[in-house]
Amino acid sequence: MELLSTQPYKGTRDFYPDDMKLRNWFFGKIRRALELAAFDEYNGPMVESLDLYIAKSGEEIACEQTYNFEDRGGRRLAIRPEMTPTVARLVAAKCAELNMPLKWFSIPNLYRYERPQRGRLREHWQVNVDIFGCDTFDADLEVISTAINLMKSFDADETMFRVHINNRRFFNDVISAICGTDAEGSRKVSKVVDRRNKVTREAYVKDLTELGISEDKIAKIDALYTMTVEEATALCPESRGSEELLSLFEAVRAMGIEKYCVFDFGIIRGLDYYTGTVFEVFDEAPENNRAMFGGGRYDNLVGLFLKKTNISGVGFGFGDVTLENFLVTHKLIPDIYNIGKKVLVARFEEVPVEKYTSIVDSLRENGIVSSLYIGTKKFGKQLDYAIKGKYTHVVIIGGNELETGIAKIKNLSTHEETECPIDKIGKYFN
Numbered sequence: 001m002e003l004l005s006t007q008p009y010k011g012t013r014d015f016y017p018d019d020m021k022l023r024n025w026f027f028g029k030i031r032r033a034l035e036l037a038a039f040d041e042y043n044g045p046m047v048e049s050l051d052l053y054i055a056k057s058g059e060e061i062a063c064e065q066t067y068n069f070e071d072r073g074g075r076r077l078a079i080r081p082e083m084t085p086t087v088a089r090l091v092a093a094k095c096a097e098l099n100m101p102l103k104w105f106s107i108p109n110l111y112r113y114e115r116p117q118r119g120r121l122r123e124h125w126q127v128n129v130d131i132f133g134c135d136t137f138d139a140d141l142e143v144i145s146t147a148i149n150l151m152k153s154f155d156a157d158e159t160m161f162r163v164h165i166n167n168r169r170f171f172n173d174v175i176s177a178i179c180g181t182d183a184e185g186s187r188k189v190s191k192v193v194d195r196r197n198k199v200t201r202e203a204y205v206k207d208l209t210e211l212g213i214s215e216d217k218i219a220k221i222d223a224l225y226t227m228t229v230e231e232a233t234a235l236c237p238e239s240r241g242s243e244e245l246l247s248l249f250e251a252v253r254a255m256g257i258e259k260y261c262v263f264d265f266g267i268i269r270g271l272d273y274y275t276g277t278v279f280e281v282f283d284e285a286p287e288n289n290r291a292m293f294g295g296g297r298y299d300n301l302v303g304l305f306l307k308k309t310n311i312s313g314v315g316f317g318f319g320d321v322t323l324e325n326f327l328v329t330h331k332l333i334p335d336i337y338n339i340g341k342k343v344l345v346a347r348f349e350e351v352p353v354e355k356y357t358s359i360v361d362s363l364r365e366n367g368i369v370s371s372l373y374i375g376t377k378k379f380g381k382q383l384d385y386a387i388k389g390k391y392t393h394v395v396i397i398g399g400n401e402l403e404t405g406i407a408k409i410k411n412l413s414t415h416e417e418t419e420c421p422i423d424k425i426g427k428y429f430n
């Protein structure tokens, strides 16, 4: 019989205990920072109706990247490639009773059929932070400053990451001011601009030319990539998008977070539902060139589920793969593998097992991570097991110790041996 592979499915990862320690550490930090900022956690199912993504996520995600299938009842379903349609559905279902503005977060695992590469896999976990029910840019600001605070909670500074900000409304208006395009024409240009880092300059120019954009207009678009927010918005001063961008940057300056932020005309976001502010956070290390966060304002998504009411949303997704690359590259991971005291109670045949279990119980009652050795190996083997398992101490109670009532305690880092009355072991390590 041919043996089965031990490899996980392409683009997915196995998490061994040391991997989980790292993940629990960084997700724990994120969870604490978000709870401290009064965001409440929610969750939803891994499987949704495929229509949810076809309606709003945009062609690339819905058609090329979802894992979809038909269930036994003939329903077209997809494994969630993103969380935003799900959270919009949750909000729509209970909008009358929810306390707006809502501040919600979630850490789902998502599936996208992508070519696995550095920073991109087929399964990733994504911290989703969203605010619903606030139409003014205060929510955009809160979301962007939350993203910055999350980075700062890992001791990241302004040399390590940058928030690149643009505005969809501004984009459409400035493109229409330069090229004379209508809404659909501007949307087509946005798709070309969004792809420009993935294709050659020739292909980029060819795609724009095919949309009827002349050489001098392409030069005007080129100039936008290096403009400041004031220079760029001066090209379409009447646009609501310009006003939104200028107000946002003014507030960013007033809050003292402008060192983390930059205006970037090239930020479009591949997802179709964004309507206003859009942003991405980039790692400044050149080897980590994929966006770490992506987000923005989406005014019409909850409206997909409701007849008359609409509730706007603004938020971002922050992936675990790019976060881990970031933390490793910038050396921001402390020693999370040594958790403090960890005690192994060695086992000898001549001592009844219940003597040992009561000792382990008393250690645990005192909050000490502890285990009774499982099995009947010789003491030397038990000691090897303790060292490999990163135990810090071994409690030794054989026939002699049981008789005298005094246990031996071996410290595995100093190799010292001390003694302790058996009935006091519970408190010995505190």
Ligand code: HAM
Residues within 6 Å of the ligand: 081, 082, 083, 084, 112, 114, 119, 120, 121, 122, 123, 124, 126, 128, 129, 130, 271, 291, 292, 293, 294, 295, 296, 314, 315, 316, 317, 318, 319, 320, 321, 322
């Ligand atoms: P997104 O830009 O598709 O946005 O993803 C957000 C982040 O998730 C990316 O910047 C990246 O860190 C991570 N990510 C995405 N795809 C992958 C992948 N294949 N492998 C590893 N990491 C990945 C959204 O999904 C929006 N729904 C976010 C959002 C929330 N917008 C508003 N609220």
